[in-house]
Amino acid sequence: MDPEQVDEFVMGYLKKKGFNNAAKQLQEALHHNNGGTFNSTDYHNDPELTKLIRSFSQSENDPTRYRDGYSKLRSWAYNSLDLYKHELLRVMYPVFIHCYMDLVGKGHTREARAFFNSFRKDHEMIHLRDLQKLEGVLVPSHLEEMEFARSLRQSKVNIKICQYSYDLLLQYLHRTESTLMLGIINEHINFQVYSGQPNSSSDDIDAVTIVGSFQETADHINQKEIQWGLLEDSLEDRLEKTGSLLSDSEKGQGESKDGDVDDSKKRSNEIGKQGSSLKKLKKDKAGNATAKVARQETSIVSPAPRVKPELALPVMSTDVEESILEDLRNRVQLSSVAMPSVSFYTFVNTHNGLNCASISHDGSLVAGGFSDSSIKVWDMAKIGQAGSGALQGESDTNDQNVGPNGRRNYTLLLGHSGPVYSATFSPPGDFVLSSSADTTIRLWSTQLNANLVCYKGHNYPVWDVQFSPFGHYFASCSHDRTARIWSMDRVQPLRIMAGHLSDVDCVQWHPNCNYIATGSSDKTVRLWDVQTGECVRIFIGHRSMVLSLAMSPDGRYMASGDEDGTIMMWDLSTARCITPLMGHNSCVWSLSYSGEGSLLASGSADCTVKLWDVTSSTKLTKAEEKNGNTNRLRSLRTFPTKSTPVHALRFSRRNLLFAAGALSKPAS
């Protein structure tokens, strides 16, 4: 090849790429060496390099190269040895999206669209949401505008790959001279090569998220220490202490004591159904002896560490404390053989307007947030007294009695000016907090039935608000990508947690009040230190928007449910997913752990309540992993409702499960 020509190519390339300085230098060098001895650059003499340079220049503008290169790489990866195949296939997705974005960036919209459509099937299973986002990107300016695309362009994807697979890939790329693919891979993928055999495909979860350098920060963040233990001197502690004392005296006093218990206020509040409560009580008594033993056993196995509260916690009145202790004492011990009773509150005639439902700790109050900005609070204890027949199928007559009379048997709370997206009861049930699309959070008193405070701070609709386990503090999260910590007595937030890359959709307090967890549309769950406002854990693994969160009562685990119906159980200290619980086939709206943490209940848009065995899920992980058994989940029961998506779930302190949902007419 003519050296002059090569020089020209090189010059053209440099200019095109914007390396003006380099081009100038090259020109100077060329001038300098013009006609003279020519030895500084060897690229003229290296045929390989010349070819490479030629290929660069000639095909710069040819959009079909992307398609060819990708499809060749794809067929090669698919035809590779099974042992290495899944590792090599992981490379395909980043190459695919970057090819697409390159094409878009160069203005080949039509080719980009064709390219996208012909290969999107390969990635739809895992990356559907991302693909849907990217699909809309059609002109270069969109790439700049769209945050997701920008972050993809700017960051590198981490891919763990074994040495042999890596070598295979490089050999292939060199052999076939697919410089374009090589360029993309070099530019956007950061290989973490390790020696030894390739990982089994069970590790796929790590491969799912393409967040680039984010992974490193996540790993870094997840190194931080967290103290997930329960608060020292908690009521549970006190119960265990007094419980051991009481257990003897309780036996001695026998019936009379239990009689008192039965008469207690909470009890009658619980649902106003004497029969079941008595039955439960009996069972309680029977199981008491064994339960004590079991409790001691578990405490030996895993003594939950005690931590100090970082927040100044409100002082509980002795009355409240007593009633909680009473409840804890009367708690039914649940396990895979002792299932809870589920009481279901069905909202009827909601006209598709119910956005959220919330149940107070004792199940006596139920709040619904509606799209017409209203909040309605039902006192189930009152309704239970007035028409206990509701449970025996006389509900219809009950409705009719109340309806035409114009007497509402709920409290209507008006004040918001946009759809109400969330409502939460304070632990004693005397306050309700609600969050709305009007960007405000409002505090209501259930005693005065009036609005007390309006908290303004978020700039966009507030998706979720949750009272802390001890009241007084609450956390909110919003479309503005922040979560905020508030206290009831201040109209300004105490902390703002920023870091999520998209809407923060749900929030949940850790039982020790020192942390909050947030689930986001960026498919991650984060744990934040309430005191410092720092992110201390990032949980990566969900494939779609996270809709619900629950913390185990011992503070060790967290469950999160997403839009696709997947529930993930996380170990807070390691930030690893213990087990994905598959079973729902639609959005998981609500999750709740039973009082002693042995069961997890999940409520979904597929009109079912499912119960999961937590103990077996956590215990068997290691053993089953060795066996290569992927079927780790253990769903205990599925309770289908007639046609009611389950919006809210709550285990009462006595382990009665309350569920709520709006009856929706089946589409026909």
Place this chain on the structure above:
Amino acid sequence: MQLAVEGEEKMSIVPKETIEVIAQSIGITNLSPEAALMLAPDVEYRVREIMQEAIKCMRHSKRTTLTASDVDGALNLRNLEPIYGFGSGGPIRFRKAIGHRDLFYTDDREVDFKDVIEAPLPKAPLDTEIVCHWLAIEGVQPAIPENAPLEVIRAPAENQIYQQKDGPLIDIRLPVKHVLSKELQLYFQKIAELTLSKSNPSLFKEALVSLASDSGLHPLVPYFTNFIADEVSRGLNDFLLLFNLMHVVRSLLQNPHIHIEPYLHQLMPSVVTCLVSRKLGNRFADNHWDLRDFTANLVALICKRFGNTYITLQSRLTKTLVNALLDPKKALTQHYGAIQGLAALGHNVVRLLVLSNLEPYLSLLEPELDAEKQKNQMKSYEAWRVYGAILRAAGLCIHDRLKIFPTLPSPSPSFPSKGKGKVISTEPNKRKLGVDSSENRSPHKRLIATDGSDGGPSPMQVDRPTGDANPPQNSVRPSSSEQASDGNAPESRNAKEKDDSKGRAITRKAILDQIWKDDLDSGRLLVKLHQLYGDRILPFIPSTEMSLFL
């Protein structure tokens, strides 16, 4: 060039034309095609963006279907003006444009203001309510209407699967089995044997007494009802067996410890079969008339006891019977059964259902009765039986009516001087007596009637038993006193009403009017009956009435 343009069009799902149409609609007329082409991808991008935000709003509204309000919410998030006019709650109806494959438009009717203003206000929607039910009790879903029905059936199978997987961890709750004690099983076998054997009537009688009085037989009731239903359908030719079975039914009904109501629906078909079946027993000697009479009483008993709780029971029964009666194709034996059944149900039933159909029916029966026309001895006999039954039913009915109303409802002068307490205390007694007597009377009478019906039923023969049957109430009295006692019943009622309202004269007048009206009705009825039956009806009519009417 053309090719290139086509290719360009493909690059966005929003066609160029759409952009042009939109531009025109907002008043931009000079939009160049190039600009439209450039805009198309951007429009698509924005639309997708909005839709993704709308999906977020949908999720937070806990829904799985996207609505117009979600899109409005998404526009709000972007600080854009929502699109007005679509957020009407209900789903938007799209219509397909004819001639285009993928072109839709919303069905947007023009509404006249006048119509809207004049239209009545729509009904207010029902208010939101909460209904509470048990989704599960200790992990088991109760089979209540609020719960999904499917899973209840599937539950045991599911449990079994778990059982195999997880060993003894999960308890299985099988459906509860009905367990019968050995003694009860033996008892049932013995009773069944006795019913079927027919060889030991005295022992069977004892068994019936036991059935009618023993407590603790309730678990056997379903077995008995099954047994009866089976045997009746199988043994229609076995007269004695049928009779025995009906006796068993009666004993079961009499037993105060048995709650037979839930099994009535199983029992009734067998009983009605024994009443109106074409053929009961296969021998000529079988006195199936007897069986029909007995069963008619049984039916009446059932109706009396359960008529209140099963409101449809009597109406359904009478419908069956009347249909049997009015069908000329049915055998005379069936007609007989139907008449007896209706007669046993009471006079009101007879008056409403039999007497109204009496005339046509008798004309139908006429040729059968005539000895010259009907040569078949058997047929003739049957016809006369039916005639007798219908005459008796009608006669009793008219007798009953006439008996209630006094001819001269003048108050006895001694009456007001009587103590009130006494009047009131006597009244319930009398009422009760009336009920008792009516209960006693009909079976009693019928038995006698059938006794005396060996030959052709003559009016005199029927007459005598009725005369005998009446006295339980009226005892043996001269007819003059009968009038006075008959007058007593309304009188005491009269007195009671007087207590309530002081206006004696007014109430008495009202009562008198009523009685006169009833009397007139009765009179007409009587005349009609007389026309139909001739003198045969006369024995049923009390002498005083007779004197009045004839």
